Structures are given as structure tokens and as C-alpha cells.
Amino acid sequence: MSRFSSTFGATAMAALFAVSPAFADGEYAILMKTLANPFWGAMGEGVEAGAEEAGVAYIVQSVESDQAVENQLNVCNTMLERNPVALVTAAINSTNLLPCLKAAQEAGIKLVDLDGNLDPAILEQEGIDITFSIGSDNVKAGGQGAEYMVEQLGADAEGPVLVIEGLSGNVTGQKRAQGFADTLAELAPGLEIVASLPGDWDRGKAASITNDILTRNPDLKGIFAANDGMALGAVESVYAAGKGGEVVIIGVDGNSDAVKSIEQGRLTASVAQLPYLVGKQAVENVKVAVDGGEVEEHITVPTLVLTKEVMDAGTEPLLEYVK
Amino acid sequence: MTPTSTQGKPAPSLWKRLQAGSIEQLHVRLESLIVLIVLAGIMAMLSPFFLSVSNFLNILLATSTIGVLAIAATFVIGSGGLDLSLGSVMGLSGVVGAYVGVNWGLPMPIAVAACIGAGAAAGFVNGTIVTRAYVPAFIVTLGMLGIARGLALVISDGRVIYGLPPSMVYLGQGRPLSIPMPVIIFVTTAIVMHCVLAYTRYGRHTLAIGDSENAARTAGINIERHRRSLYTLSGALAGLGGLLFTARINAGDPTAGLTYELTAITAAIIGGTNLFGGRGSILGTMVGALIMGVLQNGLNLLAVQSYYQQMAIGAVLILAVFIDQYQLRKETRV
Numbered sequence: 001m002s003r004f005s006s007t008f009g010a011t012a013m014a015a016l017f018a019v020s021p022a023f024a025d026g027e028y029a030i031l032m033k034t035l036a037n038p039f040w041g042a043m044g045e046g047v048e049a050g051a052e053e054a055g056v057a058y059i060v061q062s063v064e065s066d067q068a069v070e071n072q073l074n075v076c077n078t079m080l081e082r083n084p085v086a087l088v089t090a091a092i093n094s095t096n097l098l099p100c101l102k103a104a105q106e107a108g109i110k111l112v113d114l115d116g117n118l119d120p121a122i123l124e125q126e127g128i129d130i131t132f133s134i135g136s137d138n139v140k141a142g143g144q145g146a147e148y149m150v151e152q153l154g155a156d157a158e159g160p161v162l163v164i165e166g167l168s169g170n171v172t173g174q175k176r177a178q179g180f181a182d183t184l185a186e187l188a189p190g191l192e193i194v195a196s197l198p199g200d201w202d203r204g205k206a207a208s209i210t211n212d213i214l215t216r217n218p219d220l221k222g223i224f225a226a227n228d229g230m231a232l233g234a235v236e237s238v239y240a241a242g243k244g245g246e247v248v249i250i251g252v253d254g255n256s257d258a259v260k261s262i263e264q265g266r267l268t269a270s271v272a273q274l275p276y277l278v279g280k281q282a283v284e285n286v287k288v289a290v291d292g293g294e295v296e297e298h299i300t301v302p303t304l305v306l307t308k309e310v311m312d313a314g315t316e317p318l319l320e321y322v323k
Numbered sequence: 324m325t326p327t328s329t330q331g332k333p334a335p336s337l338w339k340r341l342q343a344g345s346i347e348q349l350h351v352r353l354e355s356l357i358v359l360i361v362l363a364g365i366m367a368m369l370s371p372f373f374l375s376v377s378n379f380l381n382i383l384l385a386t387s388t389i390g391v392l393a394i395a396a397t398f399v400i401g402s403g404g405l406d407l408s409l410g411s412v413m414g415l416s417g418v419v420g421a422y423v424g425v426n427w428g429l430p431m432p433i434a435v436a437a438c439i440g441a442g443a444a445a446g447f448v449n450g451t452i453v454t455r456a457y458v459p460a461f462i463v464t465l466g467m468l469g470i471a472r473g474l475a476l477v478i479s480d481g482r483v484i485y486g487l488p489p490s491m492v493y494l495g496q497g498r499p500l501s502i503p504m505p506v507i508i509f510v511t512t513a514i515v516m517h518c519v520l521a522y523t524r525y526g527r528h529t530l531a532i533g534d535s536e537n538a539a540r541t542a543g544i545n546i547e548r549h550r551r552s553l554y555t556l557s558g559a560l561a562g563l564g565g566l567l568f569t570a571r572i573n574a575g576d577p578t579a580g581l582t583y584e585l586t587a588i589t590a591a592i593i594g595g596t597n598l599f600g601g602r603g604s605i606l607g608t609m610v611g612a613l614i615m616g617v618l619q620n621g622l623n624l625l626a627v628q629s630y631y632q633q634m635a636i637g638a639v640l641i642l643a644v645f646i647d648q649y650q651l652r653k654e655t656r657v
Contacts, residue, residue: 035628059626064633067578070568071629074385078623081372081381095485095574099496122485168481 025057028286029084031076032062032114033092038255039275040090043114046279046321047088053280054287059084069096076100086110086131086286094119101128110289114282115275131289134282134299138172141271141303142179142224145250148269148305149222150187152248158190159221162213164199164206164234166226173201173226176252180224191221199230206230210237222248228258228270235266254306254322262308269307274321277301350521350604352595354646358639359614366621373624380503386616387509388413388564388571390609392580392587393594394516395560397608398553400591401520403533403600404460406557408449408467409564410583414576415471416442416565421484421575424491431490438569439562445471446558450551460554468584475577484575495570505567512563517605529553533600589636590615593643614639 028051035041044060051058061079063072069092076089077100087104091097094117101111105128113133123130150157163180166173177196184191195213199206206225214220214237223238225231231251238247244266251258254272261267278301289295304310304318311319335343345353366373392409399406420438423429429437445467452463497504520526528549531539540546561580568579594611596603615636622632 061623061626061629063629065581067581069572069576069579070388073572074381074619075623075629077381077384078378078620081375081378081624083372093483093574093576095483096572096576098573099571 026290027082027084028056028058028086028088028283029079029082030058030060030088030114030283031072031079031097032060032090033072034065034068035062037066039253039273043090043275043279046276046281047283048279049276050280050283054283056283056287058283063092066092069093073097073100077103080104080107080109083107084109085290086112088112088114088282088286089117090114091117093117094122098122098126098128101130102126105129110286112282112286115278132285132295132297132299134285135278135301136273136303137300138175139179139182140300141252141273142176142181142226143183144271144303144305145176145224145252145269146180146183146187148271148307149184149224149248149250150191152268153188153191153221155188156190157188157221159192159219160194160213160217161191161222161224162210162217162220162234163193163196164209164223164225164230165196166198166230167200168198170201173198176226177224199225199233201227201229203229203233206233207237210234211241214238214241214243218243220247223250225249225251227251228253228255228267231267231270232257232261235261239266254304259306259311259322262306263311265308269305272304272306272318272322274301274304274318277318277321349606350517351607351610355594355607355610355614355643358643359610359617362614362617362621366617366624370621370624373621378620378624380506382613382616382620383506383509384503385620386612387503387505388568388580389583389586389590389615390509390612391512391560391564391567392583393590393608393612394513394605395557395564396584396587396591397594397596397603397605398516398520398529399460399557400588400596400598401533401600401603402529402550402553403536404453404550404553405464405588406446406449406554406561407461407464407584408445408471409557409561409587410580410585411468411471411475412442412445412558412561413565413568413580413583414578415445415475415478416562417569417579418475418479418484418565418575418577420491420566421487421569422478424487425484425575431488434488434491435494435566438566439559442562442565443555443559446555446561447551449558450554453554454547454550472577475579479575479577481577483577485573487570487573487575491570492573493570495567495573505571508563508567512560513605513609516560517609520603520605530601530603533597533602535601586615589640593640595643595647598644611643 030047032044033040035044061075072092073096076097087109089097111130113130116133116135163177165177181193194217197209199209223234225234228251231249234249248268250268251270254270258267258270285295310316342353345351416438419441420434423437424434449463449467452458453460494504528544532546569575590612591608593614594607618635619632
């Protein structure tokens with residue numbers, strides 16, 4: 001036994017020394033969801049780039065999945081032991097990190113909400129004051145989708161439009177769909193939303209919804225989906241029904257699959273979120289706040305309508321941040 | 324561990340005597356204790372933040388939910404059974420408790436009772452089907468894993484139920500004498516259940532059934548009734564785990580406890596519970612759970628990515644069982 005325990009101990013120690021980072025005062029603690037999701041992965045890269053550029057010490061931690069609510073709280077508590085000056089969190093839901101945020105506030109640590117995962121009403125109820133929240137404006141992203149659709153179809157266009165929402169009850173999906181519907185009604189009253197259905201972020205489900213609606217409304221003019229995966233599902237159904245190129249299809253996110261589809265001329269556009277930029281600007285603003293400067297309470301990172309023209313031209317400065 | 328069979332041989336070595344003493348006095352394998360101490364020593368050397376009272380409480384707090392489930396796993400596995408529904412039942416219980424406390428607005432004691440009761444009910448169903456319908460425990464509890472998770476999503480409509488009564492939140496976030504409430508509940512439960520398993524007839528029967536069902540039957544133990552009570556106990560403990568979780572995050576989360584059953588079983592096995600029954604102790608399981616807790620906490624403090632933590636825990640699990648097997652072979656060879 002002793003042979004094994006000593007071998008194990010030595011190996012473990014060697015492994016740990018190899019990965020053990022340096023400690024520093026004034027560290028920024030950044031807590032993500034899972035980096036396995038490309039969106040969060042890109043945001044994590046932005047955080048690292050921003051921190052290195054600003055020359056601040058930082059640690060980034062993540063958890064194994066988007067469902068690991070308790071473990072994220074545990075990791076958060078552990079991070080506090082390192083006495084960081086700022087705690088930047090992308091909470092898995094609006095409540096799971098509250099005890100940790102409270103303790104951090106008591107310790108005088110600056111709190112930042114990454115990508116708007118916290119609920120202002122709940123924060124107020126719990127007496128938690130965050131320094132700022134940063135993320136994309138989902139209502140505006142939906143609105144941009146509607147603007148581009150109207151640009152393609154014309155303000156006096158008439159006909160049915162389909163909206164595919166996210167998971168029922170999910171705030172992000174609701175905001176995008178709402179933003180789209182409001183702007184569309186304003187810009188092109190002739191375009192009527194004939195159905196607004198939850199696609200549960202699921203490509204297959206979005207494809208079936210599109211199929212059903214195409215059967216009912218063969219003259220469908222446009223489809224807006226609350227994320228790219230669902231938009232790509234809709235694209236498949238539209239092409240399968242022999243209506244490829246006749247329906248304007250717009251998604252949200254700007255992920256790599258969507259970029260490919262836009263290049264091939266199948267998906268019309270995607271309102272790209274720029275997670276890399278969100279991460280980078282978050283750290284930059286934390287530095288301003290830590291150094292005693294003024295920071296806006298809600299920082300909105302712009303979204304970009306990605307189309308074939310925009311990508312072919314390649315002159316849009318924000319394109320650099322599309323990953 | 325098998326008793327040291329040293330008849331007709333020279334006096335046992337110091338190592339052997341320490342091993343035997345650890346088992347007899349503490350019901351903990353010496354090897355797991357050493358791994359825990361060595362691990363804590365390594366972490367203390369590597370991280371200046373590791374050795375502090377607040378971090379020690381942190382580790383216990385992070386271990387509390389999984390620890391309660393691991394107690395349940397030890398009882399069931401010790402009896403030669405298996406409960407794969409622990410994590411889902413925990414999620415269901417938390418949602419039921421939150422629903423009763425928030426949507427129905429009933430007082431805290433009733434919500435707490437509903438939480439633990441829901442777990443016990445699920446466990447009773449498991450136990451009844453296993454013992455009366457003769458469906459293997461693996462299948463029954465795997466089915467319950469799906470049923471309980473689905474039911475939790477149905478009751479909560481797939482959403483988090485937020486805003487528990489303050490007295491319920493206190494059970495998860497309160498700190499009397501600056502000790503977190505979940506730690507107090509967890510440690511108390513562990514001590515009580517340790518005594519039940521190690522010193523009572525109920526505990527002896529549990530391990531006897533796991534050791535040899537036929538022998539236990541011959542000895543007059545009502546195996547069916549005992550098994551059913553074990554699954555009910557397991558469910559009730561999962562309910563307690565759900566209560567701690569729910570009170571801690573102040574919300575009934577239908578996705579709570581995903582894959583926790585596997586982590587709980589891992590803690591029990593690292594702590595020396597025999598996967599096929601007949602051997603196990605709660606203190607041993609607590610050492611197993613703490614090994615995992617210390618590993619996670621230390622790696623978090625060192626800012627090691629979470630993916631490596633999963634690898635480390637997997638490796639410790641295999642190593643623990645390997646040491647066990649290695650010793651067993653050595654003993655039978657001599």
C-alpha cells in the first residue's frame with residue numbers, strides 16, 4: 001500500500017505544481033457557465049484577452065455543464081477565499097449564486113453581471129448591489145432582425161410571417177421574439193405574424209414547426225427564429241418544400257454554422273451577438289470601476305446583422321469579433 | 324476489511340495493527356484516511372488559502388448535499404442493493420418542498436415534511452417494486468430516475484420556484500455560531516446514521532443481507548421488509564438532500580441533483596463500501612466524500628479548470644478500489 005500511496009502522492013504533487021498559477025493581489029475572479037458551449041467559450045477568450053491587455057491578474061473558472069447550479073455556487077464560494085477585488089459572474093440562473101454574491105458584497109468585492117443573467121428585482125429584494133451588468137440587448141437584437149427583414153421585403157410588403165421562439169418561459173428568447181414583433185408591426189404593418197411558437201432552441205422542432213406552417217401558409221414571406229440553430233432547422237424545411245430563396249430567414253447568435261449557411265446563400269441573415277467583445281469589455285470596465293472611475297449601470301454591447309453582403313465586403317469593424 | 328488472520332504467524336506488523344485499529348475503532352479504512360490527510364497536506368502546501376476555518380467550513384458546506392446522498396448510497400449498497408434515483412428524487416423533493424412553501428404558502432415545518440416525505444414516498448415505491456414484484460433494483464431505480472425527474476419538471480412547469488419562506492431559507496443559508504446550517508444538519512445526520520449502521524440491529528441486518536442473503540434469511544431476518552425500509556430510508560435522505568439544496572439556493576430547481584447519484588455512489592465506494600454489499604460504514608463514506616470535497620476545493624483554489632477535477636476524482640475512485648483489490652489478493656496469497 002505505502003508504495004502506491006507514495007507513487008500517487010508524488011504524481012499528484014507533480015501534476016499540481018505543473019498547473020499551479022501564481023497568486024497576486026487585486027485579482028479579478030471570473031466565474032463562467034461551461035466553456036464547452038461555444039458562446040461561453042468565446043466570452044471566456046474575450047475575458048482573457050481583455051485581462052491580458054489591461055495587465056490585471058485574473059482567474060477564470062467554469063463548471064462542467066449549464067445545469068451545475070450547486071457546483072457553480074460552490075466554486076463561487078471557493079473563489080472568495082482568494083480575496084479577489086472583483087467577482088464577474090455569468091450565473092446559470094437568476095438565483096443560484098445569491099448567497100455567494102451576498103458574502104462577496106459584505107467583503108467589499110465589486111460584483112459584475114456578465115450577460116444579464118441576474119434579475120434586478122430579485123437583486124433588490126436580496127439587497128445586493130452590483131457595480132454593472134454587461135451584455136447584448138436581446139430586444140434590440142430582435143428589432144434588428146425585423147429591420148433587416150423589412151429591408152429585404154419592402155415596407156409595403158404583405159403576407160404571413162412565422163416567429164420561432166426559444167424555450168417556453170426563457171427570458172432571452174421572449175425578449176428577442178418581442179423585439180422582432182414590435183419592430184415589425186411598426187415598420188411593415190402589412191406583414192402579419194401568423195404564428196409565434198416555442199421551438200425550445202431545438203433545430204428539429206423548429207424544422208417541424210416550419211413544415212406545418214408552410215402547409216397552412218404556402219405564401220410565407222419570412223421566418224424569424226430566436227437562435228441560429230432553430231433558423232437553420234427552418235432553412236432545411238423551406239428548401240425541402242421547394243421554396244428555397246423565396247422566404248427570408250433570420251436567426252440570432254452568429255454562430256459558425258450560421259456563418260457557413262449565409263455564405264452558401266441559404267440562411268438570409270443572423271443577428272450576431274459578440275460574446276468575445278462582451279467578455280473583453282467586461283474586464284475593461286471592471287478595471288475602470290476598480291480604479292475608482294464611473295461605469296454605466298447597464299452596458300450594452302452592440303449586435304451585428306450578419307449578411308452575405310456584410311461578410312463579402314469585410315469592411316465592418318465588428319466582424320473581427322465574430323468567432 | 325477482512326479480520327487479520329494471523330494465527331500461527333509472528334506478531335502483526337505496526338502497519339497491520341494500525342489498519343486493524345482504524346477499522347475497529349473508527350470503522351474507516353486507514354488507506355482512505357491517509358489519502359485524505361496527504362491530499363489536504365498537498366493542498367495546504369500549494370495554496371495559501373487552503374488552511375483556514377472559513378475554507379474548512381466551505382468544504383463541508385460544498386460536501387453537505389452530496390454527503391447526505393452518500394449516506395443513503397452506503398445503506399443501500401451495503402445491503403447489496405443500488406439506488407440510481409437518488410439525484411432525481413432529490414430534485415423532485417426540492418420542487419415539492421418549494422411548491423408547498425411558495426405556491427401554497429404553507430409554514431416551514433410542513434414544507435420541510437413535504438420535502439422529506441416526497442423523497443420517502445419515492446423510495447417506498449422503489450422498495451415495494453424491488454421486493455414484491457421482483458424487478459431488479461437497477462431497473463426499478465433507473466426507471467424512478469426518469470419518473471422523478473419528469474415529475475419535478477411537471478410540478479414546476481420546467482421553471483425554478485423562487486422565493487421560499489425565510490425560515491426555510493435559514494436552513495440553507497443561516498449561520499448560527501457562524502457555522503452554516505447545512506453543515507450542522509449534514510454532520511448531525513452523518514453521526515446518527517453512523518451509529519445506526521455500526522451499532523444497532525438494523526445496521527447489522529443491513530450488512531448481513533448484503534453479505535449473504537441466504538445466510539441472513541436462515542438467521543430469520545425478514546429480507547423483503549428490511550429491503551423496502553432501506554429504499555424508503557434512501558428516499559427520505561434524498562429528500563433531506565433536496566431540502567438542503569433548495570434552501571441553499573432559495574429556489575426549487577427541477578434540474579437539481581443531475582448525476583448526483585453517481586457522485587454519491589463514488590463517495591461511498593472511495594470510502595470503502597463494497598459495491599456488492601456486506602461492507603460499509605458512514606464514517607468511511609464521509610472520508611470518501613471529503614476526499615472528493617478537498618480535491619475539488621483545492622483545485623478550485625488553485626484555479627485549475629473544472630474539467631481536470633472530474634478526471635482527478637475518476638482516477639481516485641479507480642485507485643481506491645484498486646488498493647482494496649490489491650490487498651485482498653495479497654492476503655489470500657499469503
